[in-house]
Each structure stands twice: as C-alpha cells, then as structure tokens.
Amino acid sequence: MSSYNNTARLTEARRVAIFGGTHGNEMSGVTLVNLWMKNSDEIQRKGVEAKPFITNPKAVEKCTRYVDTDLNRAFTPENLSAPAGDELPYEVQRAQEINKEFGPKGSPEAYDVIFDLHNTTSNMGCTLILESSKDLFNLQMMNYIKKAIAPASCLVLLNEHPLLKYSTSRSVAKHPVGLEVGPQPQGVLRSNIFEAMRVILKHALDFIELFNEGMEFPSCTVEVFRVSERIDYPRDANGNIIAMVHPNLQDCDWEPLNPGDPMFQTFDGKTIHYQGSGTVYPTFINEAAYYEKQQAFVTTRRETLVASAIRKA
Amino acid sequence: MEVDELMCLPRLPRVAVCGGTHGNELSGVYLVRELLKVEKKAVEEEEEPVSVMIVLSNPRATQQCHRYVDTDLNRCFTHATLNGPISDTDPYEIIRSRELNALLGPKGSRQAVDLVCDLHNTTANMGMCFITYSDCDWICLHIFRHLQKEIPDIPMRFIHFDVSNKESYSLDSVGKHGFAMEIGPQPHGVVRSNIYTAMKGGVQHMLDWVRLFNSGAIFRGGFVDVFTMVKHIDYPRDSVTHNITAAIHPHLQVRPEMYFYLQCLKTEPSCVEL
Numbered sequence: 001m002s003s004y005n006n007t008a009r010l011t012e013a014r015r016v017a018i019f020g021g022t023h024g025n026e027m028s029g030v031t032l033v034n035l036w037m038k039n040s041d042e043i044q045r046k047g048v049e050a051k052p053f054i055t056n057p058k059a060v061e062k063c064t065r066y067v068d069t070d071l072n073r074a075f076t077p078e079n080l081s082a083p084a085g086d087e088l089p090y091e092v093q094r095a096q097e098i099n100k101e102f103g104p105k106g107s108p109e110a111y112d113v114i115f116d117l118h119n120t121t122s123n124m125g126c127t128l129i130l131e132s133s134k135d136l137f138n139l140q141m142m143n144y145i146k147k148a149i150a151p152a153s154c155l156v157l158l159n160e161h162p163l164l165k166y167s168t169s170r171s172v173a174k175h176p177v178g179l180e181v182g183p184q185p186q187g188v189l190r191s192n193i194f195e196a197m198r199v200i201l202k203h204a205l206d207f208i209e210l211f212n213e214g215m216e217f218p219s220c221t222v223e224v225f226r227v228s229e230r231i232d233y234p235r236d237a238n239g240n241i242i243a244m245v246h247p248n249l250q251d252c253d254w255e256p257l258n259p260g261d262p263m264f265q266t267f268d269g270k271t272i273h274y275q276g277s278g279t280v281y282p283t284f285i286n287e288a289a290y291y292e293k294q295q296a297f298v299t300t301r302r303e304t305l306v307a308s309a310i311r312k313a
Numbered sequence: 314m315e316v317d318e319l320m321c322l323p324r325l326p327r328v329a330v331c332g333g334t335h336g337n338e339l340s341g342v343y344l345v346r347e348l349l350k351v352e353k354k355a356v357e358e359e360e361e362p363v364s365v366m367i368v369l370s371n372p373r374a375t376q377q378c379h380r381y382v383d384t385d386l387n388r389c390f391t392h393a394t395l396n397g398p399i400s401d402t403d404p405y406e407i408i409r410s411r412e413l414n415a416l417l418g419p420k421g422s423r424q425a426v427d428l429v430c431d432l433h434n435t436t437a438n439m440g441m442c443f444i445t446y447s448d449c450d451w452i453c454l455h456i457f458r459h460l461q462k463e464i465p466d467i468p469m470r471f472i473h474f475d476v477s478n479k480e481s482y483s484l485d486s487v488g489k490h491g492f493a494m495e496i497g498p499q500p501h502g503v504v505r506s507n508i509y510t511a512m513k514g515g516v517q518h519m520l521d522w523v524r525l526f527n528s529g530a531i532f533r534g535g536f537v538d539v540f541t542m543v544k545h546i547d548y549p550r551d552s553v554t555h556n557i558t559a560a561i562h563p564h565l566q567v568r569p570e571m572y573f574y575l576q577c578l579k580t581e582p583s584c585v586e587l
Contacts, residue, residue: 034556064379121500185436185500191560240346244506265506267347267513288502291378 006219008136009313012212013112013175017102018043018052018201020117022072022169023289024059025186028197029117029179043201045209055098055116055169058090063187065289066091072116075167080105095169103172113137114173115204117197120182121288122297123251126154126196129178130224131168133160137175139307141207143220148203152196155254157283157300158224164298165227177204183251186288216311225254225281225300232294234264234272243272245286245296253283257299264296317534320451324527325427325490329366329417330516332432334387334484336374337501340512341432345369348516362527365520366426370413370484373405378502381406387431391482395420413484420487421478428452429488430519432512435497440468441511444493446481448473448539452490455532459522460515467511473541494519 020033036043036052043050054060056071068089079092080099088096102111126149128142146154157180159165170176179200184193211217233241243264249257256279257263264272274280280299284290287297330348332341348367369375371386383404389395394407395414418425441464443457457471478486485491494515499508526532548557 031560121503183500185498186502188436188500189557189560190566192563192566194560241343241504244343244504244509247506247510250506267343267509269510286503286505288500291502 007216007309007311010137010310011112012047012312013137013208014047014049014212015111016048016050016113016115016205016208017111017173018050018115018117019055019169020052021054021056021060022116023065023070023118024056024061025063025065026117026119026184027187027189028119028181028184028194030054030060031189031194032117032198032201042198043205045205047212048205048208050205053102056091056094065186068092071095072118072168073166075099075105075169075171077167079167098169099172105172111173113175113177113208114170115177115179115201116168116170117201118178118180119184119186119193120180120284121185122182122253122283122285124155124180124182124253124283126152126200127178127180127283128154128156128200129180130156130158131160131165131171131176131178133158133224133226133305135175136307136310137211138177139222139305140211140217140220140310141175141177141204143222143307144207144217145200145203146222148206149199154200156222156224157227158303158305159227161227164230211310211312214312216309219309220307222305222307224303224305225283226303227298228280228301229276229299230295231263231282231297231299233291233296234266241291242266246271249282249297250286253285254281256280257282319531322451323427325363325452325523326527327364327366327426328428328430328520328523329368329426329488330430330432330520331368331370331413331484333372333375334370334431335380335385335433336371336376336382337378337380338432338434338499339378339502339504340434340496340499340509342369342375343504343509344432344512344516347513363520363523366417368413368416370431371406371409373409380501383407386410387483389482390414390420390484390486391480392420394482410484414487418487426488427490428523429485429491430516431483431485431491431493432516433493433495434499434501434508435495436500437497439495439497440470441515442470442472442493442495444472444474444485444495445491446474446476446478446486448475448541450490450492452526453492454537455526456492456519456522458535458537459532460518463518464511464514471537471539473539475541 020029033052058067069091071091074091074095079095142156181193181197184190234243236242243266246262246265248262257274258279259276261274262271263274282297282299285297332345345367373382384406386406389406389410445453461469485493496508496512499505549559551558
C-alpha cells in the first residue's frame with residue numbers, strides 16, 4: 001500500500017545508453033548495438049534519449065574478450081583518475097573516454113541509465129545485474145520487466161559484495177543495469193538468445209518512458225540472488241585445473257546446491273562435494289571467461305527486497 | 314568387393330593422440346594433459362603391441378586459450394606448406410606444423426606414424442564425429458564401428474571430406490591413417506564434463522581396438538553410414554561491412570530439417586529459403 005507521502009520522487013531518466021561489445025566476443029550485444037546504430041527506430045521512446053554505443057571496438061573487431069585488460073573491471077577510481085597517455089592499456093584509455101562521455105562517474109552530469117549487454121557460456125537464462133540494493137529506480141524497473149515477460153523468467157543478481165563487486169563500464173551511470181543472457185558460446189550468435197535480450201530491452205525502455213511521463217509505480221517486492229562467495233576450480237601446485245564442474249551441477253544455474261551435493265569431477269572420475277554450511281544458489285557455472293579469474297561458479301543467497309513506490313519528481 | 318571378404322592390413326605399431334590443435338578446444342587439451350601424466354607412470358609394462366605418442370599440438374595457442382596465434386594450425390599441413398621455403402618470419406603455426414611433421418611424419422613417407430587421432434571440440438550440436446578424407450579407409454571405419462558398439466548412448470557420425478591427398482591440409486593427414494575426433498556442443502574455453510568423458514572414452518576404445526587389431530583379431534565387415542560434405546554455406550553478409558545480417562534460425566539451431574530458413578535481423582522477421 002503506498003500513500004502519497006511514502007512515494008519516492010526521483011528525477012526523470014532522460015539520458016539512457018545501451019552498451020554492447022564491452023566484451024568483444026559476446027555477440028548479442030555487439031549485434032544489437034550495431035543494428036540500432038544503423039536504425040534506431042526500435043529504441044526510440046518519448047522523453048528518452050537512447051544512445052547505442054560499442055564500448056570496446058578493438059576487441060569487437062578481433063572478436064576477443066579484451067585486448068589488454070578486461071574493460072568491465074577497468075572503471076576503478078585509480079584508472080579513471082590516472083593521467084591520460086598512450087602507454088596506458090587500451091581498455092584503461094577506453095574507460096577514461098567512456099567516463100568522459102557518459103559520466104563523470106558519481107557526478108550530476110552522468111547518464112541516468114546505462115544498460116550493458118553481455119552473454120555468458122553459463123546456463124543463466126535472462127539475468128539482470130543490480131549493483132545496489134538501494135537503487136529504487138532499478139528495482140522498480142526490474143520488477144516491471146519481470147512482470148512483462150512472465151511466464152518467461154528473468155532473474156535478478158545482486159552484486160553488492162564488498163570484495164567481489166567490480167568496477168563495471170555501466171557503473172559510470174546513476175542507474176547501472178547489467179543484462180546477462182546465456183548460454184551462448186563466445187563468438188557465436190544464437191537467434192533465441194539475441195531475441196530474448198532484445199525483448200528485455202524493449203520492456204526496459206517502455207518502463208523508462210512511462211516513468212518519465214509521470215506514472216506512479218506502487219511499492220513492490222523483488223526477489224534477488226545476492227552474491228555470496230566465489231568458488232574456484234580445484235588446482236594442483238602449478239595452478240592447473242584438476243577437476244571439472246560435475247555433470248550434476250553443469251547447467252544447473254539458480255538451482256539449490258546443498259552441502260554434500262556433487263560439485264566437481266576430477267579428470268579421472270572422482271567426485272568432489274560441496275562443503276558449505278547451508279544451501280546456496282550457484283550461478284555463472286562454468287563461464288569460459290572466468291577460468292582465468294579463478295572462478296568455477298559464484299554462490300548466491302535468495303533474498304526479497306522491498307522497493308517503495310516511485311514517481312517522477 | 315564383398316563385405317565377407319577378409320582383408321589383411323599392416324599392423325599399427327605407432328599411434329599419435331593430439332590435443333590442443335586449436336588452443337581453446339579444451340576437452341582435448343585437458344585429456345592430453347591427463348594422458349601425459351599417466352604416460353610417465355606406465356613405462357615399465359612394455360608388453361605393448363602399440364606405442365602411443367601423446368602430443369599437445371599448439372602449446373602457445375593453448376597457453377593463451379585461443380584458437381591460434383598467427384594462423385589456423387589445422388590448415389598448415391598441405392604438402393606445399395610443409396615443404397615450402399622456410400623463413401625466420403614464418404607464422405608460429407607454420408613453424409609448428411613443420412615440427413609436428415618431423416615428429417609424426419614426414420607426411421606421405423614410410424616413417425610416418427600409422428594412425429593420428431586429432432581431438433577437437435565444436436560449438437555445434439554434433440555429438441561425436443569422425444572426420445576423415447577417405448570414405449574407404451577400413452582402419453578408420455572399423456574404429457568408428459567399434460566405438461559405436463562400445464559407446465551406444467552417444468550420437469556418432471562419420472563425416473567424409475572429399476579432398477584429395479595432394480590437397481589435404483589437417484594434422485590427421487600426416488599419419489598413414491588419420492581422423493579428427495570432433496565432439497560438441499562445447500563452448501570454446503570451457504570443458505564440459507560430459508563432453509570430456511565422451512572424448513576420454515572414445516580415445517580409450519580407439520586404443521583398445523588398435524591393440525586388438527595388432528594382436529591379430531578379425532573384425533567382421535559391415536556397413537557404415539557416412540555423411541559426405543557437399544557445400545559450405547556462409548551467413549548472409551552486408552556487402553560493404555561484410556558483417557553478418559542474419560542468424561541461424563531457431564528451427565535449425567535446435568533441430569535440422571530438410572530445408573533451411575534464415576531469420577533476418579530486422580524488426581519484421583522475413584524468411585530466406587535455400
């Protein structure tokens with residue numbers, strides 16, 4: 001129940017960016033943004049300036065995740081404030097340029113919303129990534145999207161973990177939204193994955209248009225999966241992986257993993273079990289890009305967040 | 314030729330199992346690593362009717378987890394490339410192909426290994442495939458039939474590329490007999506336990522067959538369904554940027570039919586029929 005007094009008044013979200021190619025081999029976002037840069041009819045909404053943008057053109061051209069360093073980890077305060085120069089890694093230079101154009105991060109001039117489009121080799125389906133549990137605008141938007149695509153599902157991953165949170169390209173905006181759709185191999189375009197991402201963006205832009213027109217969105221609850229722990233592959237003394245994600249866990253993103261459940265299988269067939277203290281919900285299971293980041297999967301805990309009613313100020 | 318006729322073929326004393334020919338096709342990379350560990354231990358029991366070489370084909374690409382460093386290694390085994398002029402500035406994979414040719418070949422000579430099994434993964438939903446240049450290499454066909462019998466729960470297909478020996482370009486063409494064992498779907502840079510296990514089983518049964526064959530076993534003739542490559546179909550592309558303008562249709566992505574449709578990446582889907 002929302003009374004007039006409990007409704008949060010938020011500034012309208014006029015400037016919206018859609019980032020593709022933050023990782024150059026995640027093809028849905030690259031393809032969608034290229035499509036919209038050629039013809040932006042589909043992303044036009046009244047009262048919204050929607051800008052499609054390829055964040056890492058060199059990586060896109062080579063169809064590789066990154067050239068020097070991961071762009072989606074590069075928006076740290078140190079990198080953004082470093083003196084500009086050609087000796088900087090390509091992606092750090094890019095981060096500075098993007099921060100100038102769509103930020104500066106943390107300032108009133110920053111873009112209102114940035115959607116950052118990603119794919120994963122994990123069986124995550126459609127996932128929205130939230131960086132703050134207090135972002136009412138994003139919570140309401142995600143609630144709207146989930147309802148709009150039902151019965152199809154779109155889950156919300158909340159990464160507010162002080163150690164595991166990272167400095168994403170979208171973090172330049174006031175309301176950063178990660179959109180992760182899988183499973184899709186790197187360098188491959190699957191039409192069903194592409195369409196799913198396109199539909200989610202359609203609903204997201206619809207929400208922003210309605211909000212900017214003055215619609216009030218009543219208080220709601222949003223189920224989220226909060227990032228808890230990063231689990232690496234078992235490795236030998238030389239750092240080589242010695243086991244694979246167990247067949248029982250492979251493709252089971254978002255399903256409960258209980259203590260004692262199979263987790264890894266060694267190359268000679270032995271099972272390694274999950275030894276945690278309680279049930280967790282694993283995701284990003286067997287993501288190709290995370291082998292080098294020492295991550296076989298990430299555990300999450302289910303939580304329900306309450307978002308108060310919102311309305312344009 | 315009658316299927317009942319008994320053909321006698323030379324023993325296969327030397328077999329090579331190669332992984333990491335493409336550095337991001339990880340089942341083969343990890344399997345070769347495991348087999349190299351085991352190889353170190355099993356040295357004493359040399360009653361072996363077959364000597365098995367385990368080879369990591371493209372170490373640099375494997376280390377970077379990329380398909381290749383300069384150029385696709387699995388296109389570097391033509392006679393022309395292997396015997397062409399050498400230069401300091403040759404691409405890494407050309408230098409490597411010559412090293413592999415010295416190790417496992419020379420291609421076309423009597424010193425070449427008897428059988429090359431080259432391990433690959435694909436993002437395509439192909440199950441397990443044998444890919445060879447010949448549709449009448451009885452060794453490869455019998456190994457395939459043996460695997461079909463021993464691993465009946467994995468879909469298995471035999472693919473024939475009709476390329477002459479003069480033009481054959483892949484690593485498996487270096488041995489007197491050879492085939493690629495291609496298993497999918499698996500994304501590049503990922504090892505899926507079910508795919509790895511299938512490949513491990515495939516290699517094991519292949520080696521078992523070779524040992525049996527070398528010991529004098531008789532294998533009954535029969536019939537094998539073979540898929541012969543007809544044509545490569547590219548994506549529709551923009552004439553200027555060369556970027557693709559359509560994706561594989563969902564009906565083909567999941568389930569191939571006799572005819573193809575391509576869904577164009579516009580607001581109104583339209584169909585292109587082949």
